[in-house]
Amino acid sequence: MRRAFFLSTALILAASSASADEVANSTTMSCAAVAALVQQRGQVVFETGGGDLSRVVANPSLCSASDGGAPIWIPSQDQSQCLAGYRCVEREGHGN
Numbered sequence: 001m002r003r004a005f006f007l008s009t010a011l012i013l014a015a016s017s018a019s020a021d022e023v024a025n026s027t028t029m030s031c032a033a034v035a036a037l038v039q040q041r042g043q044v045v046f047e048t049g050g051g052d053l054s055r056v057v058a059n060p061s062l063c064s065a066s067d068g069g070a071p072i073w074i075p076s077q078d079q080s081q082c083l084a085g086y087r088c089v090e091r092e093g094h095g096n
Helices: 002-020 031-041
Strands: 023-025 043-047 053-057 067-074 082-090
Touching: 031 043, 031 082, 053 067
Parallel strands: 023 043
Antiparallel strands: 043 053, 053 082, 067 082
16 A cells, blocks of 8 residues: 555656646646746746747746846737746846
């Protein structure tokens, strides 16, 4: 019984980490679903149409120390400008 529990737990964890690496297509999701996915995962890479990719984070603290967070709007199925979360941008004075 314990072995079955640990095996099923390992399978669930493996499936979770695989899905976290997948690229989501924002244009096939409602704006609410886009925002919910970002909040659930912490960060998501979205395909936003035309082969463009956008990394969206739930919180600016997920950006590197030299980056800050700026709101990011991406297209969704129901909105042309959906506030999905934040994008990481270099802070002034931290570049070359």
